[in-house]
Every structure is written in C-alpha cells, then in structure tokens.
Amino acid sequence: MNSLLSNAQLFELDPAQVDEGKRIGFLHQDKAAAIGRLMKVDGQRDPIKVVAQPKNTAQPWRLVTGMHRLIGARLEGIAVWAIEVAGKPEDLADLEASENLHRRPLAPIERAKFTAALVQAAQERIARAHGNLSHQKLGAKLRWERVKAHETRPDAALTEEVSDAYATMAQVYGWEESVGEALGMSRRSIHRDLELFRLLIEPFGDVIEQLARHPVVGENASQLRAIAQVREEADRRRVIEALLADPEIGADDARIAVGIDSGGGRKPSQEEKAVSAVVGNLGRLSAPQQKRYVSEIAKSLKSDEVKRQLRDVLNEQLGDAPVTPPKPAVLVRQSVKPDHLVCLDCGEKMERLMPHIREAHGLSMVKYLARWDLPMDYPFTAPNLTLDEDEA
Numbered sequence: 001m002n003s004l005l006s007n008a009q010l011f012e013l014d015p016a017q018v019d020e021g022k023r024i025g026f027l028h029q030d031k032a033a034a035i036g037r038l039m040k041v042d043g044q045r046d047p048i049k050v051v052a053q054p055k056n057t058a059q060p061w062r063l064v065t066g067m068h069r070l071i072g073a074r075l076e077g078i079a080v081w082a083i084e085v086a087g088k089p090e091d092l093a094d095l096e097a098s099e100n101l102h103r104r105p106l107a108p109i110e111r112a113k114f115t116a117a118l119v120q121a122a123q124e125r126i127a128r129a130h131g132n133l134s135h136q137k138l139g140a141k142l143r144w145e146r147v148k149a150h151e152t153r154p155d156a157a158l159t160e161e162v163s164d165a166y167a168t169m170a171q172v173y174g175w176e177e178s179v180g181e182a183l184g185m186s187r188r189s190i191h192r193d194l195e196l197f198r199l200l201i202e203p204f205g206d207v208i209e210q211l212a213r214h215p216v217v218g219e220n221a222s223q224l225r226a227i228a229q230v231r232e233e234a235d236r237r238r239v240i241e242a243l244l245a246d247p248e249i250g251a252d253d254a255r256i257a258v259g260i261d262s263g264g265g266r267k268p269s270q271e272e273k274a275v276s277a278v279v280g281n282l283g284r285l286s287a288p289q290q291k292r293y294v295s296e297i298a299k300s301l302k303s304d305e306v307k308r309q310l311r312d313v314l315n316e317q318l319g320d321a322p323v324t325p326p327k328p329a330v331l332v333r334q335s336v337k338p339d340h341l342v343c344l345d346c347g348e349k350m351e352r353l354m355p356h357i358r359e360a361h362g363l364s365m366v367k368y369l370a371r372w373d374l375p376m377d378y379p380f381t382a383p384n385l386t387l388d389e390d391e392a
Helices: 029-042 067-076 089-102 108-132 136-147 154-172 175-183 187-201 208-211 223-228 234-244 250-259 270-285 287-292 294-300 306-320 354-361 365-373 381-389
Strands: 010-013 048-052 063-067 079-082
Touching: 010 234, 029 067, 063 067, 063 354, 063 365, 067 079, 089 175, 108 208, 108 223, 154 187, 154 365, 175 234, 187 223, 187 234, 208 234, 223 234, 223 250, 234 250, 287 294, 354 365
Parallel strands: 048 079
Antiparallel strands: 010 079, 048 063
C-alpha cells in the first residue's frame, strides 16, 4: 500500500472538478454539511485522496477517500485540499475501505463541535426547505439567556434543546434515525455533546483549544463534564484556568483548588495530583487498550496487600465474581495481647486499633468486625491500657 502514496503531493482543488463515483460508505448530507462548516471555520485537517481520470472527462479527478469532506467543501463553496494517488482499482478500493475502518475517533471537544455543527446544518437545511424554523433559533437564544440569569438550570435547557431538535427533525424527515445512522450516537450522546458545546466550547472559545490539549482532562469526557457541571460561568472559567496552570491535576482537583467543592480552596497535594493524572490517563484509553495493559498496571502496585485490596474492590463491583475470603495477617486468637493489638489486615501492632484501621484501611468498626468475622465484644483498645484508664 505504500506505493499508492509514493511521491504524493498536497494541492488545492475545486470540489466541482472531483467525481465522487461509486462509494463503499453512505453519504449523509447533514454530516457533510457539518464537516464543511468546521472546515470553513477551523481549516481542513485531513486531505482527500483522488486519482486522475482521462483528460476528456468533465471532471478530471475521481475521489478515492474523503466523500464527506468533499461534499462539505462544495456546500460551503471552499476549495478542498487533496493528495493524488495511483494504483490498481482493487488497491484503491482497499485504501477507501481501510480509511473508513481505521479513521481516528473524534476527541470529546472535537466531537461536541461536530455535533453542534451537525444540528445547526440540519436546522438550516430544513429552514431553507420549509421556511418555518426561524423561531427555533430565537427560542434557543432565549433559553440560554435564562440559564445565565439563573431562571432555569443548564440540564433543563439541554433537555429542552435536544427534545426540540429531535421532535422537529423527526416530523420533517426522520431526524432521530438520520443522526443515529450518521454518527452512531444515541440521544444521550447528543445531549452530552451539546452540554460540552453550550457550557464549555461556546463561552470559552479563547481557551478551549488549550483545554483540549490538557494531558489529564483534554480527551476525557467525564472530566470535561465535571467542569461543565459547574453552574456559574465565571467559576467554570476559574476551573479551566486552574487546569491550564497545572497539567498534572484533574477536574475534581481544580474544582477544589478554586474553592467550588470541599477542601477550603486548598491546592491538591502531589499525591492527589499523581492519582488524578493516573486516573485521567487510564480513562483516555479504550476498553481494549486497558485490557492490553492490565498486567502492567498490576505490576506497578507495590505490595501484595494493595493487590488484594484491588481484587476485593473489583469483586465487589462485579457482583457475580467469586470473592476469596481475605487471609488475616495473624490468627485472630493471636491478635489481642495484654499491651497491644495486632491489625488483622497488615500485622501492625498498636495500643488503639480504631484510628489505624480507619486511616490505613478505610474501614469502620462494623466493617472490620464483619471483614474478619469477629464477635461484637472484640477489643479495639489493648486490655492493659483499658485497665489503666479505668483505674484513672
């Protein structure tokens, strides 16, 4: 396949000079319109690929890959960037199939911009055909003005916007099926994309590209939603600025750092930054990618106790997985001595057990008793210390 791109050069083309021919994929007019709109605003990132046709044809180029980019450029009246390829028909067909199969999925912010452009392009298309949808744009504008004035909540406005779009488009030409087929998205996905667009991309256009490149947050949809869920626009900006100032923290840490959540406006510790970065980076991997590196993740855990704790958490979350009973560090009958107690989780000796199990293992008294099947009168203070306190 490398021979197809040998000596390839990038050049501009008038989209009218390209014959799209017979395609493997389906053409979705609204998807093409949305891509064209983004190309006009942000520029074209990926060139189309074309092959030269006989000189006596009306269109000197035939499309190999990039149908939606080509049609989008036509709709917007802009030139399209292209690469000429050459090869056997079967190789060209394979190139088209390969590009459709392996196309890079859009990151959350890119996807949100695309979805918003898709909705707008579809509305404009129907407005041109029916001339009766101008009130929708006015309604959307007023809706988000009410959000800024705290007269309605963002989630309510989003529900209204998505419902209005679906109802109107379904009535005209089956909007729900069209969007689902074009994007492989559910109503919930469109709701989330419009949430990011309305609450992050639209109000913070000056910094949104920097946020998209943030190592922890930029490609993590749940992290971005944690920012979008901050109600006040000014507070959202403060969270974004905190993230841009520190590439190691996540959205939750940034919210704490600016005083939105509990934490008294404190800055996250280095330990919290490290955990946030690990969780954020793992969240950016797809399920197959995570599966590929499970053994590496397990090897990074520094003790058998931590591995057992992770196993117990996973067993609890899975529900149907068999739970192996934990093995105590010492026998229960050896855990109570006159001058000290022995923690059954880790074997550490101490006079008072309760502070240790709460801080080191995150267990309450009830959970500790249940974990090790202990009687309700099991001591949490060393016997001799209890006697001294009683005598005092």
